[in-house]
Amino acid sequence: MSVIDMTKQLEQILNCSVIRSNRSLEDIAIFIGPSYENATIEKGQYIEGKHDCWLVMDLFADYCEVIEFQQKKLSATEMQLIAILLLNKTSVTLDNQYAGMTKIEKQATKLGEWLQGQMDTHATRSNIPEHLIMASSLYHEMVPILLIADSSMQSQSSYAELDKLLRSFLSEDVLLIPLPHDEWLIWGPTSLLKDDDSSDSDHMNEETIEDSLANIAHGLHDMLASEWIGESQLAITYPIVPAKSMVETVGQLRESIHIGRKFHVGNNIHLPWLLQLEVLLHAIPEVHRQKYLEQSLKRAELFVESEMLATLETFFNLDCNVSETAKKLYIHRNTLLYRLDKLKHETGLDVRLFRDAVLVKIILLLYKVTKTH
Secondary structure, three states, X not given: OOHHHHHHHHHHHHXXXXXXXEEEHHHHHHHHOHHHHHOOOOOOOEEEOOOOEEEEEEEOOOXXXXXXXXXXXXXXXXXXXXXXXXXXXXXXXXXXXXXXXXXXXXXXXXXXXXXXXXXXXXXXXXXXOHHHOOOHHXXXXXXXXXXXXXXXXXXXXXXXXXXXXXXXXXXXXXXXXXXXXXXXXXXXXXXXXXXXXXXXXXXXXXXXXXXXXXXXXXXXXXXXXXXXXXXXXXXXXXXXXXXXXXXXXXXXXXHXXXXXXXXXXXXXXXXXXXXXXXXXXXXXXXXXXXXXXXXXXXXXXXXXXXXXXXXXXXXXXXOOOHHHHHHHHOOOHHHHHHHHHHHHHHHOOOOOOHHHHHHHHHHHHHHHHHXXX
């Protein structure tokens, strides 16, 4: 049984929230209060606050790993038994967990555990502790990619296998960090954004950084689908310095995948700069989204017809270009115009006008997310 599983059992036994987290010395000073100046913090020690109780699991230069018993005061007997159980279990579990790992995999696993701890506690401190820095490249800009495996086969795949694939497909300088729940955080060098094999300098100048990032994500997804786990979800964003912004970046990538899957069922690649409207709509309380959608759909059921949905989605994907949309749908231009006129007649909304196009786009997004749930 893992330490995480044991904390879940402790939650049931103690009837309180039990969380494993990383706390800075500043956090501990605030938690203890004025008596902190004369306090000595040691491994296995309990720290009691006004309402909560923390068990110090391990000490590092600038932070402590703790188990938090929230809204719970423990008796002396409970403290002793829990400390014996968790501290002994942790040492055995970690020995087993890291057994057989290479040095780089062990470092990556520890960094992933720290990162997940920061995410679990919604910590604002995002700088990686120095002893967890895997490579000097983490102090320079890198391209972050979050991979979530959809297939149950992922659990049978090893770190070494995926690391080898990434190094052969992306770069030898890639860094791989395992996270819980079938997640992998990938860091690629910024050299991936440069097409060194291209002799067409004009084409290189025309390609935006968004185009380059999208191409990397699509190529990586195709490779993984054929060489590793089958289907997966990918999110990629602009280069950042991992040592300073890793926690925030993982949060953004996770949000992109969550919102992308919610609003665009069937999509596997989620690009944050293309999800800005979806992020805004997702922030609106569900009851208000539902009310607005019900009022809009009362005007016409035409929105929800499969043919019209496909037409409008293609029309928006091609930046409202009538000719290109007709080509993409393999229909005559007049047929497309007839459909758009029909929509205008029944709803009063002409998607060839910017204002109406925005309203229809919002209605379609809300319809898809409501239909999914």
